[in-house]
Amino acid sequence: MKRTLLFLTVFVLSLISAQGQSPLEGKIIDASSKQAISYATVYNEAMRLGTITNDNGFFRLQTESEQDSITISFIGYQRFRASVKELRTKKVVELKQDVTLLSVAFVEGDNSYLYTILSKCRKKRDHSLQEARTYFELENFINDEQIELVEGYYNGEFRSGDVSQIELKNGRCGLRKFGDTFYLSTSTSRAFQMQTIYDRASYFPRTPLEYSSRKLKKRYELSLISRTLDDEGRTIYTIAFTPFEKSDWFFEGTAVIDSTSNRLLRIDLSIEDAAIHPFLPILPEDTILNVDMRISRTFELDDQHSRFHHMDFDYSIEYKGINRDPYTTSTSAVLFAYSNGDLFELPQLEADLTGASDYRMMNAYARNPFFWENCAELRMSDEDGANEAFYGSPSVITEDLLFDPNFTFPQGFKAGGFHFWKESSRISGINTLASSDSTSFWDETIQEIPYFIDSKLYLDINDCGDSLDIYTRTLLDPFTSYFNLPQNGKALAFINMYVDIAEVERRRLQSELVQASDIQEIKTLFNHANAELERELLRYTREVHRGENMIAFKSWNEYIKYHLGIDNFAYFRVDEE
Secondary structure (H helix, E strand, O other): OOOEEEEEOOOOOOOOOOOOOOOEEEEEEEOOOOOEOOOOEEEEOOOOEEEEOOOOOEEEEOOOOOOOEEEEEOOOEOOEEEEHHHHHHHOEEEEOEOEEEEEEOOOOOOOHHHHHHHHHHHHOOOOOOEEEEEEEEEEEEEOOEEEEEEEEEEEEEEEOOEEEEEEEEEEEEEEEOEOOEOOOOOOHHHHHHHOOOOOOOOOOOEOHHHOOHHHHHHHEEEEEEEEEEEOOOOEEEEEEEEEOOOOOOEOEEEEEEEOOOOEEEEEEEEEOOOOOOOOOOOOOOOEEEEEEEEEEEEEEEOOOOEEEEEEEEEEEEEEEOOOOOOEEEEEEEEEEEEEEOOOOOOOEOOOOOOOOOHHHHHHHOOOOHHHHHHOOOEEEOOHHHHHHHHHHOOOEEEHHHHOOOOOOOOOOOOOOOOEEOEOOEOOOOOOOOOHHHOOHHHHHHHHHOOEEOOEEEEEEEEEEOOEEEEEEEEEEOOOOOEEOOOOOHHHHHHHHHHHHHHHHHHHHHHHHHOOOOOHHHHHHHHHHHHHHHHHHHHHHHHHHOOOOOHHHHHHHHHHHHHHHOOOHHHHOOHHHO
């Protein structure tokens, strides 16, 4: 099939046509209890497109034909298959558990075997590396009003049932003001990596699977909830665990374990008024009064490995801001692994983003409309288009405005995001490094080089079916850039021309990418463009010497004016100084 090569720069130049079929909607419930099943997977085999049910068991899924085959699955339940036509009339799908009840909870004289089961599960944890595409969503509410929504796609790495690493592919976010302020969950995706099952987690309460059998008997009371037999003949134990002393340092909950292979299928953790947690106040003057947490993880088993399936993390925080009454935020977040072994092409950007928050990462890896229209193949279902309605609400600010250099939070601080090149917007200044607030390294650097302007090229490749989409942008990194000299008109023209030269190189790169035949060639051309840009910027700085060489300065201004139509001398009135 012929592939179409699509190019996106600052604006999307292509759109996918709307599907003719109306979306398929329904609800997934437990056949016995009639309770909604959250985080079940609903997958369209024909379109290779999926969704996840929300807290109410609701799903919405795009279809192409009434004959499309839909598969519905969830850990511990029989897989369900039907056509779109059949499901349109059904509306509610009842999943049957794939187990046969062998025994239920009763008072036992000796429950030491339960400690043995948990201990064996700990010893048999799977250390192999699992790599998968990963979806993340977070919703935050105060007094039943949504104030935050964050979504992102990642490449995930998982070991021993834990989230080892997630690397962002693309994300989007929205904030609604609460009173006179905004509330941000800046690093919840990182908290997913910090919470571990089998090892001590520095910022979370203890779990029973951290302990050997001997130590576990000193910390936790175990009891059998049920013993069942699944369709594959495996004996499944559901075990409740409760700290001997009610403690704000230990989780309580349940573990579901396949005793045949000694592997964990599911674990549910909960705690009220936790003494230890990963959250910090937004401002130093604010206070966190109380934190309740509920965490669930599920796993899929095959012949050799235990695979991370999903983790949901619900928490409520009682928060006291300065000069205001306490209030409680309720947050629901989910991390869902899918397409094992099939990873995204990650964006290319030479920037140090180590330890960066979710918001800063989403600013650096600029939201790509093509990706969200064409490549976001699995996401949480939202009833009545709630997510899109939230992003589109006039009272919500999205990442475009949030990281605008001119936007200031009511608390008085700026998000401080990357400056993306725009013809209609000139950079009005960059950071200075005062020696009194800097390290000796910066002191020495400033004495030798009084400025550093870090302009970069950004590349995002999306291989979606019949289309190969290329998204490029030019940006200034404000976190590494500084200008420790007077920032007058001449200096601002010098700074903006530096970034303009990068934009000229980006446009040259775009013209070359038209001829690229595959992803590897695209990456090679991008690397060559970065090397050429480095040489060009070095020549510019040497010739112009911060604007002191006016002949060279004017020559470069004419060069930019010819390629971009921008006259920095006129804009910043350089000739008038």
